[in-house]
Amino acid sequence: MxxxxxxxxxxxxxxxxxxxxxxxxxxxxxxxxxxxxxxxxxxxxxxxxxxxxxxxxxxxxxxxxxxxxxxxxxxxxxxxxxxxxxxxxxxxxxxxxxxxxxxxxxxxxxxxxxxxxxxxxxxxxERAHKSKPDDGGWVLAQSIFSNAFIPDPGRILTSLFPAPNGVSDWSEAQFPPGIHLVYxxxxxxxxxxxxxxxxxxxxxxxxxxxxxxxxxxxxxxxxxxxxxxxxxxxxxxxxxxxxxxxxxxxxxxxxxxxxxxxxxRGRALLPETLLAGERAVPGAGSSGGSPLLSYALIKPPYTWFIASGYARMRRALHMAAGHPRTDPARIARLREQVAERTRTIEETSDPARWRGLSQLALIREALAARARLPWHEKVFLGASLVVVLPSLAYLLVGDFKGTQGIQKWFADGAGLQVLIWAAVAGLVLVVWRLLVTLVGLRAALRLPLAEPAVSAQLRIALCAGSLLTGCLLLSRRAAIADGEKPLDVHDAVDPYNDASSFLLERFLDVGLPLLLTVATLALLAMPYALPLELMMGGGVGEMLLGAALPRLAPYLARAGVQALGRAGGPQALARAGVQALRRDAMPWA
Structure with a gap:
């Protein structure tokens, strides 16, 4: 929950x-x-x-x-x-x-x-088995006057910015927003x-x-x-x-x-990046408005993905152009790409040209044209899913009263050894991901869009943090198993204080199985460790547009679009879309 x-x-x-x-x-x-x-x-x-x-x-x-x-x-x-x-x-x-x-x-x-x-x-x-059902969730006893409140899915899904837990004083449960989200x-x-x-x-x-x-x-x-x-x-x-x-x-x-x-302000400086409907009506589509929305609704969800990817790219260009400190030379390549994409969307904006096209066939061709996932990324994906299975069993399956025996099995003996070896394998995968990201960082910094470079640096921080956590816990696994704290703070912790209120106290009070589980689950926040990330990891709009162009080429030719002739025909334009995907999306980054 x-x-x-x-x-x-x-x-x-x-x-x-x-x-x-x-x-x-x-x-x-x-x-x-x-x-x-x-x-x-x-x-x-x-x-x-x-x-x-x-x-x-x-x-x-x-x-x-x-x-x-x-x-x-x-x-x-x-x-x-x-x-x-x-x-x-x-x-x-x-x-x-x-x-x-x-x-x-x-x-x-x-x-x-x-x-x-x-x-x-x-x-x-680790205290789910001590919970008691309450109106809208579960109550965990902490002290005589106050208890923790864990909301149920209905309470969570009807709340705005819900916190992971609330407070109950036996008479009423208070479920405030996530305070760290506010900070x-x-x-x-x-x-x-x-x-x-x-x-x-x-x-x-x-x-x-x-x-x-x-x-x-x-x-x-x-x-x-x-x-x-x-x-x-x-x-x-x-x-x-x-x-x-x-x-x-x-x-x-x-x-x-x-x-x-x-x-x-950026839009006014870059008229070549506006669609025809936006140029005809000043102020139209100031937030990727009606002309682009009309294109997105031609054949959803296919055109919706194309329009959303184009909108984000153009939005980044306009934000950079509207800032006084932006170096024009740094956004020249991005400006050319957005202008080219604008012309392509205008050429394919007639709803009549999309009639009779099968969405499934288009998606199949788009997936076939997409840059293939390297073999080492496939190995990383499969190994990550295997390594996190013990952690998921401990944290999710064993978090109910009827299955709390799973957590007890992982607490010592063979179960604890399984978690330890899973954590060791997870550290190896984290080091692998860290090295791959460091190698690709220089290439990401040269891309027209700045977001891949930012994402790579955030990924480095994620890998470094999880690597530090895993090494710390594994180095002190014997001491923690004997009842010692994960870190030595010179007996600064009050042994009679059961209401841990802050991150340091909470880290020092939990057992080794949970700490190893949390450390291993870092793999789920890394690229391609989730099926959704595998499907949507990079350039889905460009991928779909590149696959649609060959299908739309006969209609564009009959309409007398001169851009296709200058580009060398529909095959050349389709190849350009696929090359743009491989150059900019970096799906393995």
Missing amino acids: MVLAAVWCLVQLLVLSAPVRVVRWSTVLVAFGVGVYACGVVSVLLEVGWARELAVRGLHRGPSELAQATWVAAPVVEELVKVAPLVVAGWVLRRRVQWGLSDFAVLGASVGTGFGLLESVLSFA GVLGGLGVGLVVCGGWWVWRVCGLVPLVAAWAAHWVNNLAAANKDAEWAKPWAEDIHQEWGIWIALGVLVGAAVVDVGRRR
Whole structure:
């Protein structure tokens, strides 16, 4: 249920930002994995360093060291770590600012969602057998006055930006929005203002959302960790339960307004990238509007995929052209590609030319024309699916009362050895993916679109985080199995505190089977580890358009389209579409 809540948050973010977003859903998925592994692991290690430093200096010796680390260091550390991947994206985009505020806000929210999911999974994944059914979910006892609430699918699917878990005080269950999503969307807005701001004033204003995210996080942690801070509790409740949704929606709406204005400036500078209907009516299709929508509805879902891929590419070009810091030479190739694609869509925009064409035949030809998956990627896909099977059995199948024996079997003996060897195999695959990504990074940086390079760098962070997690856990597997903590913090953890409230406490309190399971599941956030990623991994619009052109060639010839003659006939145009796919999509990246 916690994973469903996180996935539903991502779906809502993608749908709400679809009219203005440039970044693809696959990049959002990788950012989600970065939030779980890279940001979560680095935050734990930095907070452990803080607690150990306090212990070495003799300050707050004892259980209060961890509380000190949670509400003093954790907000600063966690928020800085969560915006670090966005800073990397901003560095890639510094000379060709193809993204807008909406893209940074969505990526920040996805990183925060992954971070929040890690906290919840570490807290409750091993306690499902202790849950009791309640209205709209399940209740897990934590203390005399407060309990954790895990919502059911109906409650999740009818909520906006649902958190993985809520709170129940025996009389009423409170299910607020994901608080780390709110922190993340504020952090993404701050980085977006710094990167996308044309004037220095806007860049300075980018610090305001970053400070706001840190302040909200600090108040929330202070209210939970310090019983004497009574003044912080009302503020934390308001931020968590009432203001969170409005903050996230306000950021998304404000970012969309700014992005639309910037894209209109870029459209005015590039008239050759507009469709005929958009040029005839000034202002038409300012967000990929009615002419392109009419094309998308000619033969859905076939033309819908073609139009959406073209819209994202053109949106990136217009965003870059409308930014004062963009180097025109950096977007020249992208400008040529968008202009060529615009002419192709105009040539195939007559609904009469699509009549009588079989969608299944078109899709079959498109798949046949697509660049083949290299053999090593097929091996990686198959090995990944095999390696994660024990982890899925432990976390999903064994997470019910009737099947809790599965988790007990994995807790020691042969079951634990299976998880350990699966984690070792997973680390080998992660190293493989890391090396392949590093090799392809230079080629990705040379592409007209900046997103493949950003996605590759996020993938490097994901691989590095999961590799660090796996090596740490495997190096201390014997000590953890004997009851020791995964990390040594000089006895800074309160042994009588059962209500783990923060990421560091949760990481130190869970057993080895769950930690190994979480580390191995990093493979599911990597490219081609999901069937949907295999089907939609790269350039589906270009792939479909390249396959449709030979079928439409007789109709185009009868209409007297001169572009086909200049291109050398329908076969040459089809080959050009396939070559564009192989050059730009990089499906194995």
